[in-house]
Amino acid sequence: MSRQLVIDSLAFAREAGSLQGGLPVAGLTRSLDLLADTAGCLTYRLDGRLGAIGRSQICLQVDGVLSLRCQRCLEGVEYPLAIRSVL
Numbered sequence: 001m002s003r004q005l006v007i008d009s010l011a012f013a014r015e016a017g018s019l020q021g022g023l024p025v026a027g028l029t030r031s032l033d034l035l036a037d038t039a040g041c042l043t044y045r046l047d048g049r050l051g052a053i054g055r056s057q058i059c060l061q062v063d064g065v066l067s068l069r070c071q072r073c074l075e076g077v078e079y080p081l082a083i084r085s086v087l
Helices: 009-014 029-034
Strands: 018-024 035-037 041-050 056-069 076-086
Touching (some): 009 041, 009 056, 029 035
Antiparallel strands (some): 041 056, 056 076
């Protein structure tokens, strides 16, 4: 089991923190029954910043490809993942 990382979001944004890394697809335990293959890795990046009116923001990016199981033929279907979110 890997160590959980806890981020103080206000300090992370104020200090313009940045964090990036990889997440093995096999570690997505809540999604395993939807996947045809657990090989590969998703990349993530978190950037802290202050918004236009001085509010703290965390920008999240997640990229990669998942092999989902087709519900019709049960074969793998590649699904490109590109998530961009501002919290």
